[in-house]
Amino acid sequence: MRAPPPGTLGEMCGIVGYVGHQDAREVVLEGLRRLEYRGYDSAGMAVVADGALTTAKKAGKLANLEKVLADRPLPAATIGLGHTRWATHGGPTDRNAHPHLSADGSVAVIHNGIIENFAALRAECEHDGVEFASDTDTEVAAHLLAAAYAAAPEGESRLADAMRTVCRRLEGAFTLVASSAAEPDTLVAARRSSPLVVGVGDGEYFLGSDVAAFIAHTREARELGQDQVVEINRDRGVTVTDFDGGSVEPTSYTVDWDAAAAEKGGYDWFMLKEIAEQPQAIADTLLGRLGPQGELALDEVRLSDQELRDIDKIFVVACGTAYHAGLIAKYALEHWTRIPVEVEVASEFRYRDPVLDRSTLVVVISQSGETMDSLMALRHAKDQRARVLAICNANGSTIPRESDAVLYTHAGPEIAVASTKGFLTQLVACYLVGLFLAQVRGMKFEDEIASIVADLRRLPEAVAEVLARMDSVRELGRSLADANTILFLGRHVGFPVALEGALKLKELAYIHAEGFAAGELKHGPIAVIEEGTPVVVIVPSPRSRGSVHGKVVSNIQEVRARGARTIVIAEEGDEDVVPYADHLIRVPRTPTLLAPVVTTVPLQVLACEIAATRGLDVDQPRNLAKSVTVE
Ligand code: M6R
Secondary structure: OOOOOOOOOOEOOEEEEEEOOOOHHHHHHHHHHHHHHHOOOEEEEEEEEOOEEEEEEEEOOHHHHHHHHHHOOOOOOOEEEEEEEOOOOOOOOOOOOOOEEOOOOOEEEEEEEOOOOHHHHHHHHHHOOOOOOOOOOHHHHHHHHHHHHHHOOOOOOHHHHHHHHHHOOOOOOEEEEEEEOOOOOEEEEEEEOOOOEEEEOOOOEEEEOOHHHOOOOOOEEEEOOOOEEEEEEOOOEEEEEEOOOOEEOOEEEEOOOOHHHHOOOOOOOHHHHHHHOHHHHHHHHHOOOEOOOOOEOOOOOOOOHHHHHHOOEEEEEEOHHHHHHHHHHHHHHHHHHOOOEEEEEHHHHHHHOOOOOOOEEEEEEEOOOOOHHHHHHHHHHHHOOOEEEEEEOOOOOHHHHOOOEEEEOOOOOOOOOOOOHHHHHHHHHHHHHHHHHHHHOOOOOHHHHHHHHHHHHOHHHHHHHHHHOOHHHHHHHHHOOOOOEEEEEEOOOHHHHHHHHHHHHHHHHOOEEEEEEHHHHHHOHHHHOOOOOEEEEEOOOOOOOOOHHHHHHHHHHHHHHOOOEEEEEEEOOOOOOHHHOOEEEEEOOOOHHHOHHHHHHHHHHHHHHHHHHOOOOOOOOOOOOOOOOOO
């Protein structure tokens, strides 16, 4: 397995392929609609009809491609492939949109990932007289495939044969899907360190970056491993080999959510729907893991009790919102297990040579299970012989597949780019891991664990209560739509919540926002506060450890004295904050370590409302992609 070197460029995209009996134009376009959240700089499609490949592609969102297709429809076909792009290599233009064709037009290719050695391969093609039509790394694959196809022995699986030949020459991380005008019943795909799943319907076959691409048609899926090539053929079905042609039996699984889960269901935005789904997502993540007496049963954790007892250090490694979940997890893990915990952004982890050994547990948190920075951190940890536990939402994705143990969150598909239910269920999963470790290592009495478990069981209702009161938060959001900057303050577990509130606002509303540890404010950041600066303060429970509550109340007074407009999130019954809150958002009383599950929710709603008021695309914020599959 070859890891791409740091700082490399590539594509992060949505990929769809179809061979069957339906109108491929419709099936592929519908798949692209469901995958648009993976990339939306440009989109394209190709079909094979009457022995020829025809493509359509357009820069911008999928709607632009749909307009092109309405004006100039592709020919009717039952085989096709499509792509939504998040450009990193070559600008988001029509000519760089996928699919890319070989010079003779015989082969079409779509791609997600990085072809590391594309410059050398491009020079080689150009030396052979090929003229390139784009600035992408992808196009070399199309030219190489056409050449390998011409050189491959005649036979049933010539395109697959050519794909294997090409893949053996490619360096980096990639998913490739190819179609040949000469093989109107076959699509061939390859994957290395980049996502690809196969869907199996009744006489029809699908390829997708994730199951959302085909869930409207089938829930039967095949998982592909590292360095594998799959051929889907109308008659022969699914055939998987390694890059050398050795036969491979793919793992089959049934997707446990249906097409409705990936629909907006009457909401204006997926994000709003996903926020509303949080009580259920938490309940589903707890389901089956808590025994009748409150004891924990985590049978997906495939590490022996002895291995768990031997752990003397935990690293939590993740990116973005998942990293914030890790920061919160540290408080609970250390408090419950007394094992030292370090939390680190995945993109930094392996580059500083962390001290890891067999008694280190590395917890990798990732909603998508495909984030390249997290995957590379995982591989580094395994190389150093550490144990790796993945907390992940996407079944069958790369990160859980490569981990020693997995705890799945059951949030269902998260389509909005901004993570919401993914985050809350990650928190719940972290709590479960902490309690499990405490249980196995005898760090807590049974009744203590049972009491925390009872608190966990109350979380879905607590989140539902918060959601029921969000009208005033939405109104507040509308009044903040013109703000230039918004600050977020928190202490203890409220500090990572402040970071998460600021991230949500930045990514959705494009407003400058920062989260601070409230106690740090006086060490510098307080200088930025001016008359009217909105400051959101996450107030810990008055029952929290030490006197942190009183200190945060003082922090509110400090910023207010300097002109801040204070927006205070505090639990019911906390009267101390009332005199200093310009806006008061109440949340139900929740034990301190679990409080982030409820205090985060108003921040999600606030960011969503501010973005919507500013007329922005809440589900697909500019410059972002849902699943960041490049480093
Ligand atoms: O799929 P992952 O959880 O690994 O994704 C990690 C981050 O890219 C992700 O949380 C990102 O920060 C979100 N856009 C936040 O809303």
